[in-house]
Amino acid sequence: AQEKKQLAFVVNGASDFWKLAEAGVKKAQDELPNYDLSLKYPEQAAAAVQQRLMEDLVAGGVSAIMVSAVDPKSSTDSLNKIGSQVPLFTTDSDAPDTNRIAYIGSSNTDAGKQAGEIALKALPEGGKCIGFVGLPGADNARERIEGMKSTIAGSKVELIDVRGDDIDQTRAKRNVEDALAANPDIDCMVGFYSYNPPRIYEVLKESGKLGQVTVIAFDEDPITLGGVREGTIAGTVVQDPYEWGYQGMKLMAKYLEGDKSVVPENKLIIVPTKMIDKSNVDAFEAELKSRISGG
Amino acid sequence: MINRKDLWLLILIIIVGTVVAIINPRFLSPINLSNTANLIGLFGIFAVAQAFVIISGGIELSVGSIIALLGVVFIDLVASEAVNPALAFVIVVAIGCLIGLLHGFLVAKLGLQPFVVTLCGLLIYRGIARYYTEDATAGFPFGASFPTLEWLTAGRFYGIPHSLIAFIVITLVMGVVLHKSVFGRYLFAVGKNEEAARYSGIHTARITIAAYVICCGLTAVAAVFIAMYTRSISPSSHGNFYELYAIAAAVLGGCSLRGGEGSIVGVVLGTVLLQVLQNLVNLLGIPSSLNFAVMGSVILIGVLADQQISRRAARVKAPAG
């Protein structure tokens, strides 16, 4: 097995989100029998840990790496270092200033804008929103928040505060409880990380406010999708990591085989984000299921 | 029963509470009090558990990892509906006790340092939890409902969360065990001076092991309550740093990490203070990035003031005596 070329998909930390990418990678593996594809989690979501992981992969003889950099903006040099040794692709969040071959992924700013659209639609009278997120300073959170703010700017919908929880679910839930206690008349809640909407959903349910407060979600947690179907969550914005994994792996293989034409002029392969609401949630969930079960 | 140190902690809590209530009267709203009480219950159970090990002269660093691992196991058992929730609860607590037995054995019989044993536990149990779930979040599917289980663990009785009730019951029982029972006395003796305890015919190893079993067993109970609170567990982050909460609560409450000192009342008050601080950050709209800083500062100020007051008290008392 050692003779097969190895392709690695390095993610930025352990989360369910990457389970879908893993399914995509698996699918690609079926179609690429001459390669060894793997998806690697750094044991912590820290730039240093991820960098170490990539260095070890290169030392271990990997042929190409696709990475969701923990911190693309300021990891230019370390990414360049990896990129100078093996072909490097970025995903999830781009690092345009590096020597990466191409970026394949979505735009968090666009996703935020879509969430803003959901909010405008669900709150025609306007209203006050409060957001919940794991790490408010992280790039993906910032871009989503900024995207949303840019859409609702000028309307009567307002994002008054965003509470962070350091990816601690207990605190995530407590934040929602406290927000509700401090602002009993809040109109809308936004969950920016995948686990935030379910926590919002539960607190609203327990306090009997489900349906009264508009919930806007990101990502495809089963509870989120359930809430969307039920109508208690106005809508959710989903990315498509499955395609990132699937298309990304195929792209890397082609590239290694010498086909440079797969990389477009601007080096960007954007997989658009989708708005899921009551109308299309069933179809989306069916697709998800079949992908995860490897169908 | 309440000693000077505990009294001071109580005063500190009242001061902090009053200040918060003045700035934002919603602090005293029933819903907020109920929410805070719920979290006091959740965190209090494993803080009391930690106190037992600390009094024995040890430390239990794997609390957060145990909460993650056992939470995952519990949700998995219940969600798959393979076993009845009551049985699942028993299984999880039994695993907790086994973990405690193992830690106690390594510390008391093989003579390893508690810090090392439980640090390894911290690493290993989280690793197992992550491997077991393949790093995926464990949770109940949408709409899954276990009414009795949910009512028992996350329900409220006239606004009093059941987690708080469980905590109070556990605290009362453990208070008697610690302060009134032969075992409790032996535990303090072992923590203070293990050699002298052995010379007095106390089975020191057994006492130490029992402390770890109690600690990990109660932590397992807390793991179930916490799992039912979040209803989903991402194994890589669930419970991270909870050991520090537990140790901070115990130490705030007068436990000495040198062993042999501490009281249940103190630990309870320590837990209350930490949760009130968390609540304060959210209610006063302090940036969440400052959450930790606020907590750290108040603990430090509290401990410092306590220290200074007790020094002065000792000085005033001396000539009079």
Added chain:
Amino acid sequence: MINRKDLWLLILIIIVGTVVAIINPRFLSPINLSNTANLIGLFGIFAVAQAFVIISGGIELSVGSIIALLGVVFIDLVASEAVNPALAFVIVVAIGCLIGLLHGFLVAKLGLQPFVVTLCGLLIYRGIARYYTEDATAGFPFGASFPTLEWLTAGRFYGIPHSLIAFIVITLVMGVVLHKSVFGRYLFAVGKNEEAARYSGIHTARITIAAYVICCGLTAVAAVFIAMYTRSISPSSHGNFYELYAIAAAVLGGCSLRGGEGSIVGVVLGTVLLQVLQNLVNLLGIPSSLNFAVMGSVILIGVLADQQISRRAARVKAPAG
């Protein structure tokens, strides 16, 4: 100079290294060795720092937060080009020493428990770092280049990373300080029996404070190297759990958390073992979710084996003695 415990650790490292090299010969490739050496340098500096506090009978839990805070400060100072990197380095190390001074003062003069003081430090410094950056990642802007600084901190000399060279120099100096100097002798004395040290006319408070100053000062040095390695710092996660690494390395290397015991050689070997283990998980393609579990298991097995061997040795030696 090398004692039995250290020797055993060395053997363990060689065994683990050999096994890994057999399974994946790339373990011994120059690039991999060089990478691992680099990380040994980075982590070793603050592990050695930690040893000083542990030998004094204390503990320093704020290592990770100091690394985050000072890393942010350093990058900020340099990236804004307001100050020359050398000056920035001096400033950062001075802040580190001040932090150490504060911790030492609180512990030695005001009599607070080291665990409490440094736990509060852990919370507060991270909070400040996060507030200061508004939770945003601190990093150099694109194209920013500080050739001398980069060469000094992240460069390599015939494949030998400068961080390793810095680590070796620091280790040698600190080894002399700890094992050959009067200060080192007093440090061991204070750690073992503070009261007796006081009766012997040793300024115990000064020694304790010095231990914290050395610890935090060296940690500041490590913070700069680590910042230049990652070149970006997300203040909420940078350095998380590094205190546990440092303590694990020190304890693996024979430091006792009861104070008064430990050796520099041991701490160095402890650091090497931890880094080789990290490397192993990545090289052998072990699922990264198991990374922690592997590390925990090896530490536990290592400590256990050491314990058993030394027990047997003691029994064999007795009749001869």
Added chain:
Amino acid sequence: MPEPFLKMTGISKVYPGIRAVDDISLSVSQGEVIGLVGENGAGKSTLMKILGGVVAPSAGSIELDGLAMERLTVGGSMRGGIAFVHQELNLFENLTAAANIFIGREPLKGGPLRLIDEEELNRRAEPYLKQLGADFAPETPVARLSLAQMQLVEIAKALSLKARLVIMDEPTSSLTASETERLLKIIARLKAESVSVIFISHRLAEIEGCADRVVVLRDGRRVAELGKVEIHAETMIRHMIGRDLKTLYRPPANPPGESILELTGVRTAYRPEQSVSLSVRRGEILGLAGLVGSGRTELARTIFGLEPLEGGSITIKGVAAPIASPSAAIARGLYLVPEDRKRSGLIVDFPIRENITLANLEAHAKRGLIDFDAEEKDALKQRQRLDIRSRGVSAPASSLSGGNQQKVVLAKWLSMEPQVLIFDEPTRGVDVGAKSEIYRLMRELSDHGVGILMISSDMEEVIGVSDRVAVMHEGRIAGFLERGELSEQSILSLAVGRIAA
């Protein structure tokens, strides 16, 4: 007598609830040896700690070389030429003997680097250990030394200070006759070199042997000063306890009964190549004498189940008893009063009450819960029975004087029903009054049929108290001596390895 260089005037020290030192004045002149005696808790150590700068006085003044001050600091005291052998050991177990002796005064090399010159350190330490007759090298880690050997290190440390006043607070409490002899010679030499000594001991013969004058304390007050010619044990005792002490030692009421503890070929982990056989009879006090390090403590620990039995057998009341742990020993009615009370005998931070009931707590409990009233009552009873000087039984044991602490350890066992009692240095640091109390208690117990094995390094005690003596030498029994054959000479010749004729 030359002018005193040190004067303490009106010194008092108040602890919560007690005046440990009450308006005491004391001056010290060059080259005099002052004996300081008094019951346990009379305030001797406290007064000396004030002199050593360890404790700050509540009132009074200290004048050193004409310079008056309110208190001394440790450093100030050392600079003033005062060396202190503390009653409780203050050594660093992680350092070598030599490092302990010169702690704080290491010979340096390397100029500004302030490195320790280890060779010089060991070279300097050697003569001090030698002159005390220590049988271990300066490089030996203190962790490996026995209590007596540690005490030698402590004394060597004080001697090496080259002070003009050496305070020795019960330096001989765990030394045997030969080391004590040597120490008394050293004191004589110090005196000849114009060094002053304050010597505290409960072995009044030692005081008789070396003191120029004796100061007697009682209840924190200075009650008498005896000149050279007045120094007799009886006089000192009279002033110490305020009455005459008739007899210290009492003969047994009945002849000894059957053997109750039988050791046959017992091998200890420390010296498995040697074996010990002896029997303790009902109603008898068997003394176990020997030199420092002869293995008596090790034997006691093995019998009590603290160390593995490497061979041989132990029978109690004729029944073979596999004793695997202290609790097994206790269950068989075999108790041990250890030699190091601070480390093994007491939990010093616990109240007196809890220390007394610790080994017998289950008897004061119902269904696992402690009956606090019964506990208090029993503790008060024991306190009265042994005359433990304390305010109630709630004070921590650490607040008691050494002798009273020892009584608390005894109280722990006497509240139960012993069959065999092993005493390891039962009167270490105990005043004559209490000593006579403890001997009376031992005799009372043995008259009630308890078998007693008494390890002691105090020759007077061995000869006075024992009905029979076994002498150990290097891990084996060198011989037995019947009551009639007991003399310092006969014991010593067995102890140094000369086989009994």
